Amino acid sequence: xxxSLNIYGEKIGAGLVACTVAYFVHNILPLVMCVIxxxxxxxxxxxxxxxxxxxxxxxxxxxxxxxxxRTIYKIVFIxxxxxxxxxxxxxxxxxxxxxxxxxTAFCCGVEFWSFLENAAxxxxxxxFRWLKKFMKQKVEDKIDFDNYTKEEGRDEQKTIT
Numbered sequence: 001x002x003x004s005l006n007i008y009g010e011k012i013g014a015g016l017v018a019c020t021v022a023y024f025v026h027n028i029l030p031l032v033m034c035v036i037x038x039x040x041x042x043x044x045x046x047x048x049x050x051x052x053x054x055x056x057x058x059x060x061x062x063x064x065x066x067x068x069x070r071t072i073y074k075i076v077f078i079x080x081x082x083x084x085x086x087x088x089x090x091x092x093x094x095x096x097x098x099x100x101x102x103x104t105a106f107c108c109g110v111e112f113w114s115f116l117e118n119a120a121x122x123x124x125x126x127x128f129r130w131l132k133k134f135m136k137q138k139v140e141d142k143i144d145f146d147n148y149t150k151e152e153g154r155d156e157q158k159t160i161t
Contacts (some may be wrong), residue, residue, distance in 0.1 A: 007055065027086075028082055031100055031101065034104060035075070035079065035082065035107055037069065038112065038115075041111070041115055042071075043068075045115055045118035045119065046067070046114070048122055049118040049121045049122050053121065079101055082104055085099035085100040102123050113132075115126055116131055116132045117132060120132050129156055140160050
């Protein structure tokens with residue numbers, strides 16, 4: 001009788017793993033979709049930008065699969081980061097920290113920055129160049145980049161001596 005049920009330890013183990021993962025990641029689908037959208041837009045505009053640059057230089061455009069694979073690796077690592085940050089949030093703080101949201105926002109912000117760079121290069125429109133410059137100034141002002149690097153350098157000097 002037990003042979004006819006066709007239940008194997010691997011199936012039970014896989015089911016338990018799937019249930020555990022689903023418990024931790026059931027509410028991150030919007031984050032995953034957001035990241036995939038931003039990555040897709042960045043990929044398309046990056047390829048477009050490469051074609052525009054090749055055309056301006058009078059060269060023949062060639063699509064490089066290395067860049068496509070880098071994008072795939074990046075997506076996989078970002079999705080793993082979302083899952084892991086969500087798991088940390090569930091286990092540590094019962095969703096109070098919203099780590100997955102912050103991680104996703106950071107990743108999408110980086111891709112948005114890349115989109116602005118691509119759009120500025122593709123269109124040569126002053127609006128995109130201005131936005132890129134404006135955002136760079138705002139980010140540097142918020143993180144006080146110059147003081148951070150100086151303090152970091154001093155800390156490194158202290159540990160070296």
